[in-house]
Amino acid sequence: MRITYAPWGETLDELVDVARRAERAGAEVLWVPELHRSATVSAAALIGATSHAQVGTAIALAFTRSPMVTALEALDLDEMSGGRFVLGLGTGVQRLNEDWHHARWGKPVGHLRETVRNIRLFWEKATTGEVIEAEGEWEPIRIRGYERPYPVLRTDIPVYVAAMGPAMTRLAGRIGDGWISHELCSPSYLEDRILPELHAGIDAAGRERKDVEVVVSACCSVADDAATATRRVAGTVGFYASVRTYAEFFAFHGLADQQQRVIDAFREGRGADYLADSVDAAMVDALTLNGDAARVAAQLAVYDGLADAVKLSPPTHGITPQETRAAQDEIITLIAELTGGTA
Template sequence: MHVDVMTTPQPLQAIGDLARQTHDAGFDGMLFTETGRTPYMNAALAAQAAPGLELSTGVAVAFPRSPFVTAATAWELQEATGGNFRLGLGTQVRTHVVRRYGVEFERPGPRLRDYVLAVKACFTAFRTGKLDHRGDFYSLDFITPQWSAGPIDAPDPKVDVAAVNPWMLRMAGEVADGVHVHPLGEPGYIARHVMPNLAEGAAKSGRTADDIAVIVPVMTIVGDTDEERHHEREMVRASMSFYGSTPNYAFIWDEAGFEGTTARIREKQKAGDYKGMAAQITDEHIATFATESTWDGLADALVDKYGDTATRLVLYNALADMERFERYGEVAQRIRAR
């Protein structure tokens, strides 16, 4: 099981030092999740600063970029990393895609499926000079040598997708190389939804669930005293309330025994009461959806919870406290050695 650090993209002048620190601390890689800054330039600079570090977008927003542009960018990063880049894609939500990016969002699941296939067709075109993808949303059939990135001495980049609901998970199993599980993806949800739906989708393309990487972000609360753990516990509470405000994720709370959590969070959100949003996340929520431990016990706790399902663990909040970052790296090394 590989262990990565999750980060939002940083100012470009800062990312080289952070990549070197991540490598030296003992993590396998970095996962860049797109927010106000784009992930691709961060990945490029990290590749130069810390050769050997595994880098991925987790996730980059798909629809505002053409599949060809995304494929070409991933291709260059795969070359720069010597084959250590994974392209993680997601739909985002309608409001962001339509009102911030100014592009279409109709039928986002089927559109993302077609997008993934179009990206993979571009990879083939870079090697063969022939581009031929005809889907419901994207039709790509023209390429000339001067507009092709050309072959590289590395395999095609792996393409992963973010998926939450059963249809998206089956789609990931069918056409993608991996799935980014949602940060609220506790072990029960993974067992009920992720693994069986991945297996069903994989069977459509002659594969098994073992062929699909399961990338799981984990929220951790770690320290040897409750006082030490208190700060991280409150950060996790706030993060969970943010994710828990999205209606599409309500079923995850409900099935775990916390019915109505999303509705209560949204009521506070509409009133602009952010402290009230966090207050809807009880200690019982945290015990189910996060991993709390001493430093010595954290590696075992994470392996016990996710060792049977996760291909890659992504430490969600390891960078929140740089004084503790190296200790998280030691945990990553212990997990990898298991």
């Protein structure tokens, strides 16, 4: 099971420094998100600062760029990295796409299927001068008179699909080189809800399980003091619990009542980043890795045999940058202990 990491930095300089440290510690992939920064710009910064770890987007928004722009950026990042780039794509939610980005939403499963098809088609034909054309309900493409004058390092850059719901998870199994989980994904949810749908998609496409890397995301808080470990990560749990879309996820873990308490606090006016006081220890224990290094290592080991890789990330919601830094330092130390790297 590969250990990978999502570095955090208040500045790009800090982000780059943390990426270097995580690579030395033994993280095999460095993942960058898209919300407060551009995923592709962040990826470029990490690529320039590292030498052997893969660099991936987890995730880049699939519909806010055209498939051609996404394909071009991926080709450039892959060239910059010497073939270390992984394109992780996700849909985001309807409001984010339509209201924030003025992007088309459509039916997200079909829309993402056509988007990934177009990206791969562009990679295949970008240097040939051939017509690049495909029909589609959401992303038809028709490119004539185009020929990329620069070499393409790889036409098969890995495309990972972020998914939580059953239909999108099946799509990841059908078309993805990998699947990336939501930031909160327990071993039981992975085993009972995700893997059956992923296997259904794999089987429907006539593929094998080894064709799709399963990357589970795990928000992680390491501290010798149990209360500190719990407090640091409670805000992240509260942030996600405030969203009704995740009702089935929390209900699966027997946490429907606890989620409702968080939603009630949110409706009373607390910001989504400030809900830690409404999150109890049961929610934190069920959905995150937390505790001292030995306890977190044991929690991490439960994913072995279910996931091919774990993407560790530090807590960021409802705590100060100093606390995130402290949590991040502990995670990097843990990665080094697990992999034999250098903290």
